[in-house]
Each structure stands twice: as C-alpha cells, then as structure tokens.
Amino acid sequence: MTIQLKGRSFLSLLDFTPEEIRYLLDLSHQLKAKKKAGVYNCLLQGKNIVLLFEKSSTRTRCAFEVGALDEGAHVTFLDNASSQMGKKESLEDTAKVLGRYYDGIEYRGYHQSVVQDLAKFSGVPVWNGLTNTDHPTQILADLMTIEEAVKKPLAKVKVVFAGDTRNNMTYAWMYGCAKMGMTFVALGPQELAPNPDVVKTVQELAAKTGADIRFSSNPDDVAGADVIYTDVWASMGEEDQIPTRVKLLTPYKVDTAMMKKTGNPNVIFMHCLPSFHDFETDLAKKWQEKGYDIREVTDEVFRLQASVVFDEAENRMHTIKAVMVATLV
Secondary structure (H helix, E strand, C coil): CCCCCCCCCECCHHHCCHHHHHHHHHHHHHHHHHHHCCCCCCCCCCCEEEEEECCCCCHHHHHHHHHHHHCCCEEEEEECCCCCECCCECHHHHHHHHHHHCCEEEEECCCHHHHHHHHHHHCCCEEEEECCCCCHHHHHHHHHHHHHHCCCCHHHCEEEEECCCCCHHHHHHHHHHHHHCCEEEEECCHHHCCCHHHHHHHHHHHHHHCCEEEEECCHHHHCCCCEEEECCCCCCCCHHHHHHHHHHHHHHCECHHHHHHCCCCCCEEEECCCCCCCCCCHHHHHHHHCCCCCCCECHHHHCCCCECHHHHHHHHHHHHHHHHHHHHC
C-alpha cells in the first residue's frame, strides 16, 4: 500500500489512518538514523516555512527550526509581537498572504479552529504545534519513543496518563492510542475527567481498532502499565487555579510507589516537558513558599534510568521533520 501525504495538513491524529501514522513513524525512525549517521538529503531544499507562535515553547520551536534546516528549508518565526493576525488583519487574510509566501505553516496557540482555518484559507500544509484541545506532534514523538524504549508492538502497550485528564495532552493521547489499537488509562480525579464528547469519539474509534480507552480515579489501575505519563498541573494562564489543582492532583503525583505499583520492572516514565520535578524554577519556589508542592512528578522518578523524557524531547525533532517531509515532498 502506497502512502501519499503530500499537500496534507497535520492538525490531529484523528485525521490520519493507522497506516498513515505508521508511515510517519517509520519515516521518523529513518530520518533519525540518517541524522545520527551524518546523512542529510536536503529533502526540503528550496522550501520556505513559517512558524506562528501565540504560545511560547522551547521544544516545538527548536524542533521545527532544526528539523527544517537539516533538510535545507528556510524558516521564519513570528510571535504575537511580529504578526498582525487577529489584530490589524483577519486570520483569513493572514492565511491567504502566508500561503503565497510559504510552502508550509506551523501554528502553536489556543483554538483548534485557528489551525483549521489556516489550512482552509492558506492553500498549503498547516501543522498543529499545540492547541487547547490537541497536540499531535507530541504524541507522534511519544509513540516513536515508546517503540525505541518498550520494544514491543504499540497494540500491546498500556499507557497510563496520571493527573489532569481534561487537557490537550490527554485528548491527544486518546486519539493516538485509539488509532493505534493501544490500551490507555486516563487516571485522575473525577472533577477533572475528560470531556464526554472526546470520550465518545475515541471509544467509537477504539471499537474499530481494538483499542481500550478509559478513565479511572483508582491508582491501582496503573497495574500492568508499560508507560506512566504525566504533565504539569497548571498550563499557561491557569496559575490562579494552582491551590485547587494541587489538592485534587496530589494523590496522582508520579512517585516511586506508583512506578512499583505497575508490577512491571520495565515500566518507563514519560513527560512532554517542561516539568516541575524539583524546586529549581521560579514558579515552583514561589508556590513552595506559599505552602504548595506543585510537582507532578518527584525528582527521583524524573531522574530514573527508566525516565526517557530527554529521548522523547529529541524525538520531537525527528517526528516533526518527518511530518514536514511527508507533507511537502
């Protein structure tokens, strides 16, 4: 079966078949091996790419820039201060202009409708670097990392996401696991349970692929997990909710006890980063002084040999490169 993704946008894993996701993962592994061997094919030579950032990010920006430059593309970075989109110019007009200048557009910000409209009006591939409800480039990197570290078919892997399960990372994980026939447990307090509409969508998909996607508030459901995953307890702009979230989410902090409770000596720990795992950041120190421990994972777990968070971060670059190559070449 020949997979052809040229001209496609990458807005959500829901838009791709399991075979197409498999193709992107295989291409990611190939491009990573080539980079390690010092082989660059300049597959994006002559291409121009623009990065639109309404939300800042270390990994997403660096992954797109290095991935594009590795293959010969030119990159323009635009943040809120550099773009008139939504201020002096409508999204539609901005998309039409950028589509005349660039071969591909990356967007990282808030609403999923923005990436959808950019794709609708620009006429070129658009890549979702993160929205409030999805984060497909992160999940592609996570799946690649699991294949490297767990070394068994994705369909036999159990992932447990511990913490706030009503966020873009949980939803993106649900989409990815449902597509690839995996077992996924969203583990957290009932007050932060996933959106029922999202659950319905992924369960309907899971019925076709053999995936097992569910929500639980019982920490014992980590049993048999191959992957324990978590994310920060308060995203950008949610810092005022920290006292409430700490109370709700502390029982789901990833610690050595949770890792041992899996019963799997080969369980790995994953995190999309950045992480509050110690008190070496301004925000963690600030809240510690107020009597709140905002760490979603203990420093001990974060630094375990079983922690693959930096492999995962590196793989953002390889998978994003694969997405750009697949949709532009």
